[in-house]
Amino acid sequence: MSELASGEGRGGGAGRKRFLADAAARGLAVDLVERQAAASLEEAAAILGIRPGDIVKSLVVKRKDGSFLFALVPGDRQISWPKLRQLVGVNKLSLPPADVALAATGYERGTITPLGSTTAWPVYADAAVAGRRISVGAGEHGYSAFVDADALVAALGAVVADITEPL
Template sequence: MGSVGAAGGEGVSRAVAALRAAGIAYRIVEHEQVGSAAEAAAARGVAESALIKTLVVRRGAGDHLFVLVGADREIAWPKLRALLGVGRISMPDAASAREVTGYERGTITPFGSLTALPVIADAALIGQVAIGAGGHGVAAIVDADELIAALGAERADVTEPRG
């Protein structure tokens, strides 16, 4: 477990407190701003497939969920709609995502979200992964299975290779 330095802030403090409360092993990694997923993965010491994007998806008015996706993949919308049993889903705009989670885009994490949301974790997430920790350039390195269990996430095949 690590401390949070200059990159920290209210969002990071909230995320780290939620990680601690979840009782899973984690290590905080901080780095300077990066320009791509590949750079973020390198800065965090993980493969791009282990760099988790936390996406907020809107099923309907006031009905959101988190989808955890490796940075080398993208949501396969037909698969996600079938899993959720809905005909239409969308990504909320940045302001709506912030209102629901308390985090701005690029810092969103299920840990410390203002609203507890259901979580779907892509089946491709395995081993050590890096999930955002509430601030730019701040991540938690955790075991994917522990992460999924701590979040009560449903593991499902909801992505396809980024292309």
């Protein structure tokens, strides 16, 4: 196992270690890569040598009752609030401020992933992620993880549905 795959790279990386430990506990194969910072989704995709749609954003969504869920959204799409509200069975959902998302997951924006979250919130994955290899946040800035989307969805017990629309 490489230094990066073991979670022992630069700076200790507590979030990255949580991510890797949870993936391992679920039997999920992930390939962790170190990458330079990117100013945009398109730039991140170019750095990783993939299409923007192959980067899957893990968005933290707040329910009216104060609980949260994760929405896995391809980079070239956005949440369709009406579709997600209908699926979840609520009339109000929102994206919380960065500090609230950090408190809910233990991850900073740009690193968020359901894997290793400090609370195991329900996961809803857009159907467009299925059937391919994707890149997701790895719990620490400067890292991305590649994973089989179908294996990720299965490992997380995610609900798969049409929850997005084009940007």
